[in-house]
Amino acid sequence: MKNACHIPVGTIVLAMVLGGCSGKDKDIPDEFGMKGPRQEILFDQEWKFLCSNATGAEDPVYDDAAWHRVDLPHDWSIVDIPGTESPLDPLAPGGISTGYFTGGTGWYRNTFDLPSDLEGKRISILFEGVYMDATVWVNGSEVGNHPYGYTSFWYDITDLLTFGDSNSIAVRVRNEGRNSRWYSGSGIYRHVWLYVTQPVHIPIWGTSVTTP
Known part of the structure; x- marks a missing residue:
């Protein structure tokens, strides 16, 4: 299937310039220092995005220098089609069902340094949407797959991380075909969080209240 993603040429050039300025991984902010039994760190900044079905983009050493730099939340379906002043495409796979907005496949990557003093803690990542x-x-x-587009999900990623060194997170998003009866958008459209906890802790969504 032809990929229907579109990014203005100017933004691609800008991404190439920014991507070539520095190869240094960003550091996790000071909020990662444990100040209590649980820390919730907003993980929205400095993601890299490519609107294409890239091969091997999950590899930590994959070269994403030319990718577009974005902050979350992010929706690629609202980007104007190159050469037009509209994101609408009469040939969009979803047709009238998705309002002629385009979908396709997109990749997100984030590379960051994890402090060594967090070793022994549990770290989870939560995607709100x-x-x-x-x-x-x-x-x-691969950590997991979440097919549905309207619910949050999370994973404990502790055992896959390297403390005191660089780490990478890659997310492939696929919005193809007729899968909605209204505008859905495409991408990581809500916040992402990192949770740092002690080894013994209440899991995310681990408490509930029931009534008779």
Whole structure:
């Protein structure tokens, strides 16, 4: 299937310039220091994005220098089609069912340094919303797949991380075909969080209240 993603040429050039300025991984902010039994770190900044079905992009050493730099939340379906002033495409796979907005396949990557003093803690990643069919890799290992586009999901990624060194997270998002009866958007359209906890802890969504 022809990929229907579009990014203005100017933004691609800008991404190439920014990507070539520095090869240094970003550091996790000071908020990662444990100040209590649980830390919730907003993980929205400095992602790399490519609107294409890239091969091997889950590999930590994959060269994403030319990718577009984005902050989350992010929706690639609202980007104007090159040469037009509209994101609408009469040939969009979803047709009228998705309002003629385009979908396709997109990749997100984030590379960061993890402090060594966090070793012994448990670290999880939570995605509030990804549309849709999201597959997540950490340091090249597949963590899981979440097909549905309207629910949050999370993974404990502790055993795949390298403490005191660089780590990479890759997310492939696939929004193809007729899968909605309204505008759904495409991509990581809500916040992403990192959770740092003690080895013994209450899991995410681990408490509930029931009534008779």
